[in-house]
Amino acid sequence: MTTQPKRPRDLNQWAKRMVDIATGEVTDHEPTPEEQGKSARAVARGKLGGPRGAQVRAANLTAEQRRDIARLAAQTRWKKSD
Numbered sequence: 001m002t003t004q005p006k007r008p009r010d011l012n013q014w015a016k017r018m019v020d021i022a023t024g025e026v027t028d029h030e031p032t033p034e035e036q037g038k039s040a041r042a043v044a045r046g047k048l049g050g051p052r053g054a055q056v057r058a059a060n061l062t063a064e065q066r067r068d069i070a071r072l073a074a075q076t077r078w079k080k081s082d
Helices: 011-023 040-046 051-060 063-078
Strands: none
Touching: none
């Protein structure tokens, strides 16, 4: 994955970067996922994670499974460290 270079601190380097952008040698926009070689479907699936993914998982668990997970989490949280 190519990263966007940071803005140079040196004034001469910054001026050179502005000239490169103006002449078209370098682009001044964030590359899209497609430009980075990622498929649009993979990007869409990646956005499904996080809080929404946890809600979907919790909806698919039975009450007993949720209770077991909560019990294990509480035991881990209150376990004495040696």
